[in-house]
Structure formats: structure tokens, C-alpha cells
Amino acid sequence: MKAFILTVGWTNAQTKNKMKLNAGIITEKLQETKKFYTEVLDFGVSFENEFYLLLHTPNNSAEISFLQPNHPSQKPIFQSAFNGNGAYLTIEVENVDVIYKQLKEKRIQMEIEIRDEPWGDRHFAIKDPNGIGIDIVTYTKPE
Template sequence: MKLNAGIITEKLQETKKFYMEVLDFGLSFENEFYLLLHTPDHSAEISFLQPNHPSQKSIFQSVFNGKGVYLTIEVEKVDDVYKELKDKGVQMEIEIRYEPWGDRHFAIVDPNGIGIDIVTYTKPKE
């Protein structure tokens, strides 16, 4: 079983640019109303769909309202990714930090208002 999360958005081109230029995602498929992107290692995909497209049924029509969704991207060296994104001028929503439960992470926001938590999991400090 493979999961592909999808977001309905009017911002297809801004979204494509953000995920490809900021997060180094690749393009799996694109047409005039649909965008499918993959992580750099091809282990996961995310899709974006234009709202109110006549080819889609009503459950795939309403635009995402910008609240209540987040993504987590697990990386091996979160400090390196943090520095890379800072060097690109990406605005940080949460600066890099350790959490008591063991995560070292930071967060950014995509053009649709989706929080993206970038994390390296570590053991909690004793």
C-alpha cells in the first residue's frame, strides 16, 4: 500500500516552485490541473489539484482553507538542511531546536499555509 496525500489549491505554480526549489522535490507528473511531486529520494509523493476542475467530482472541488494540515519531512542531518534553507533565504516559522521527547527540528510554511516540520529523530535526553 502506498499513500499519496493531496491538497486542492489555486496556487499550483507557486507550490511547484516552492517544493522543487526549496525542498529539492522532483516532478513526477503535471498537467493543467494536477501536480504530482516526489521527495528527492523518490520515497514519497504529494499531489496538488486545481479546485473546481470539471473533470473532478464534488469531493475534489473545494479549495484547501489553509488550516489544519501539516507535513513532516524526516532527514538525516537536520542542521545541514536548516543551514541550506537559511542560506536560500527561506523564512523559518520555528527556529531549529531540540524537544524534550527527542526531536531536533525546525518548521517552514509552504505557499498554501501548510506547516512543514523538518526533523531528525533522536533519543530523548535523560
Template sequence: MRTLLLILCMLTTRLASTQTQNKMKLNAGIITEKLTETKQFYTAVLDFGVSFENDFYLLMHTPNKSAEISFLKPNHPSQKPIFQSPFNGKGMYLTIEVKDVDKVYKKLKNKEVPIEIEIRDEPWGDRHFAIVDPNGIGIDIITYTKPEE
């Protein structure tokens, strides 16, 4: 019995170690001159918090700290060429899934945040609306619902 417990303990430790090694976290980054405007928007409009900030980099997190997004000044001497060019405001969007999209919609309307796409239901099962951040990034705020039959 003692040997069996020892083997189970070793297998559990190995499995936990393998799961930790395979864990992956994504942090999207946008290169922009508008760090101040971006910080103001994400904190005031979406209730994000600041994880880290310096004169050329801003790392922000969702209210529950489950996801992060970063912003970097273009052409900063500390960065390699691949991280120099600013985002041009096209070809990117973010999706933020929330528990109650109607509540968030009402809150943003009360704050007089411009709504790019009014709240609506989609036949594939999304209830959502969209806003745009200071960098021109569309933000789709969504609650997933059952698709129409």
C-alpha cells in the first residue's frame, strides 16, 4: 500500500509539472503614441487596471485580472525594429466577453461612450455591441447566447 501511495504521489507530481510546462498565456500588444489616451480609455470606460507602466510601455489587465493587453510607444530605442512601427488603426479588433452585455451597454451609454454598433442579437448566438478605442481598435463586447434554431 505504501508503494502504491508513493507511485500515485510521483505520478501526480509529474502530471502537475507537465501541465505547468504546457501552460500558455497570450498578451496582445499595440504600438501607439497614445499611451495617455489609451490608459484613460481602458481605465475609465472598461474598468481595466494598470499592471505595469513606464514612459514607453503600459500593461493593463481586465477587472478580474484574467487577461492583459499591452501598449508600447513606437520607435523606442530599447526595442528592436520589429516592435518600432506604430499600429495604423486598421485590421484588428478585440472581443471582451462579459456576463451581462445589457448591463455593460447601459453603463457605457450612461457614460456617453460612443457606440459604434448598437446592441443586437445575432443568429449564431451572440448578443453584443461595439465601441472603438483611441487607437481605432474595434472592441466587441459580447455575451454568448444560444444560437437561433
């Protein structure tokens, strides 16, 4: 019997399979989404066509994708549009105060103003065009 352990990826005695998570959202708002992530959060475009958009963080450490709903190239599991509820993203940054100031200067609406939490987060939150909450945080040690 082989034991599998989840660390950076699944590992067993014969092979090492590294995993990389790419979250995806199905939305009709591909252009609004592209504009928001590239202009507000400084993401870059990794790939784009008429029904799919793959974006990467400014340091290329993570990606997120967006897919047009009901596209004939996709199976039914990837056809229904996101309804705007029940999802969030967390973006960890070195200095949340700098990002907060930059977004305030861009007049981005804050869903949660910057604050310190007793468990150690210093963060604020915004929403993307799809209604996804984005928590921008610098982790600190609790007091």
C-alpha cells in the first residue's frame, strides 16, 4: 500500500507531481474583468481569446482564469455563469497600507476599510466586477 501526502503536491515513492491551483470564474463580463484586474490590481494577461481570459499576479506567482458561459467548446460543467455570491479571493501583499493608498487614489470603492484584526491580519476588501470579494492583506503576528 502506497501512502500519499499532500504538501506542495501529491508525493509517492515513484513520482512527484507538483500541483498548481488556477481558480476560474465563469462570467459574461470578460472585458470588465480584464480591465479591473489589469488596471486596478496590475495583473498581467497570460492568455486571452474570445471566450477565455487567463491573468497572472504582478509577480507571476499565481493565476486566475475567466470563462464565458455557455460557450459551445465547453462541457456543461463549465457552462453556468457565476451568480455573484459565495466566493472570495485573498491577495497577500508585503505592505497593505501602500496598496490601500494606491487604490484609494484610483477611487476604488472599499467594501471593508483598512483595519487590524485581533488574529493578526491587517487588511481591506474590494469587489471585482463579478461580485467577488477580494481581501487584500498583510499577515502580522497577533498582539
